[in-house]
Amino acid sequence: MNPFSIPTRDDILDARRTLAGVAVETPLLRSDALDRLTGARVLLKCENLQRTGAFKFRGAYNCLSRLDRAAYPGGVVAYSTGNHGQAVATVARMLDLPATIVMPQDAPAVKIAKARAAGAQIVLYDRNRQSREEIAAEIAGRTPVAVVPPGDHRHIIAGQATVTMESIHQMGGLVPDVILVPCGGGGLSAGTCLAVEAMGVRPEVWAVEPEDFDDTRRSLASGMREVNAALSGSLCDALLAPIPAELPFSITQRRLAGALTASDVDVLRAIRFAYEELRLVTEPGGIIALAALLADPARPRGKTALIIISGGNVDPAVFKTALDLDLAPLGSAA
């Protein structure tokens, strides 16, 4: 098994079987207010309701449950902006594997606390001065542990692909014309592209990135993996990978329809919308696909749009900022 090869249809179907009864079959919700606002049929896949509050649980479980324990008696190490680390920590505890999580100091406190509560050893680093890959590799050099990357692994991407495969199954006969998916390193976007291919449907798949962290958009334009100018400075802490991950980009490069961006204000408005109209708690990076839709609601008019909500681990201070927004124009559409 080559961990750097593109997942096949069978890999995704295997992941579906592995995750059955373990991952939550998260609901696919609709909103009368959203359908009226867009003139489209909008379906929301709620991975904020997944175990650990993010889709990352899927890839982590699919990957760790296949680990060669004899080769890695030291367990696993993950570097993560938060949700991947939390997923790896939780899955490691479920599977009785030791876990070390390398997290940036400025990750939301709630994410750091939860990874620690899940029993993982936490190593903090400075996002602006240190490289998480180097720290993880250094730990892996000292002890016989497997590095679990957030995207660059066949079983991780196959696990993330189950989000979209499951969504389309839940849609019954309906087929999405457009899918909007939050994009950081690109693992979820890559999984989405492969899932629709495996199911023989042909929606436009759009990645959505934070404004000024549009490495995927620029990489699609140039044909090369481009780096973001900054490493921090967006509310979307879950989407601040410095560059598209290699394996995901090799998948998305020829399959994405394109990439959109959303601003911090767009994202806060979407958090508020999800609070008021969907009764869901969502995090900035998790709701960015809905943010892009709300910023340009006429885009999918007359179509069927699948919006992936990827996570819901949000610091109360950020959530309160969203609650303080004056949303009269959106509210009146309810």
Place this chain on the structure above:
Amino acid sequence: MNPFSIPTRDDILDARRTLAGVAVETPLLRSDALDRLTGARVLLKCENLQRTGAFKFRGAYNCLSRLDRAAYPGGVVAYSTGNHGQAVATVARMLDLPATIVMPQDAPAVKIAKARAAGAQIVLYDRNRQSREEIAAEIAGRTPVAVVPPGDHRHIIAGQATVTMESIHQMGGLVPDVILVPCGGGGLSAGTCLAVEAMGVRPEVWAVEPEDFDDTRRSLASGMREVNAALSGSLCDALLAPIPAELPFSITQRRLAGALTASDVDVLRAIRFAYEELRLVTEPGGIIALAALLADPARPRGKTALIIISGGNVDPAVFKTALDLDLAPLGSAA
């Protein structure tokens, strides 16, 4: 059809069919943190994710879709602390019926605004000085409209009963030992009792009321419908009916295991727990069953507990109060 007779098993099965594809089949979620905290298998029925953000949609749709339009050309009138009114307004628009909603002046602004946005005519009243029943009856005397009560109607209770029937279907082979259900006038509690009876299962069903608004608890004790001392003064605006409704109480009186209470602080802690661990937006009255569980988490140890979350329409100011709570003891259980 006698609207004041106790719904039969067939009435509930009819309601299931009427609501299929119209009401959301709301998810039944689990939480690793909650199972660890309680030592029980806890299932959460998320009616905050129902259309209009509360279970009230079910009863309203089941009732209004059976209305004799020739007899009531003026449509419907409802008196409501908020969620029932919103449900009636929304359903009336779906069915192209005129609707008048009588709401207390101190209902959450978000609920009043949404009922108005749904196209209903709104009549506000003072909860401490006026009787909503009299206002509704007076409107019904002037124009040929049908009064849609929040609980005192066979089709309303049959609709609410589908919450629990659907939950038990979603549980596969699992059967609840205990059900905790939010209780105001008693329509949802009554529906819950009838649903388990119709399905031939025998869980203990407990109603949960706001502290100091424990009319159902005192009524069960005395055998007569008792009145609350106050008409306002709890965060749980959805549960402030002054007295158990007649038809629901005739059902719950012999079927409830009992009634529990939860304080405003218990409720705020539960809202915070649902935010952090479940990523759900819930309202005070909607989360009160979970509040009672969190206040006494060892109660269902070793058992299977079904907790009904009944609504999620909450003013941002209240939600922010919950976010400001220091929940270190609960957080550490995550």
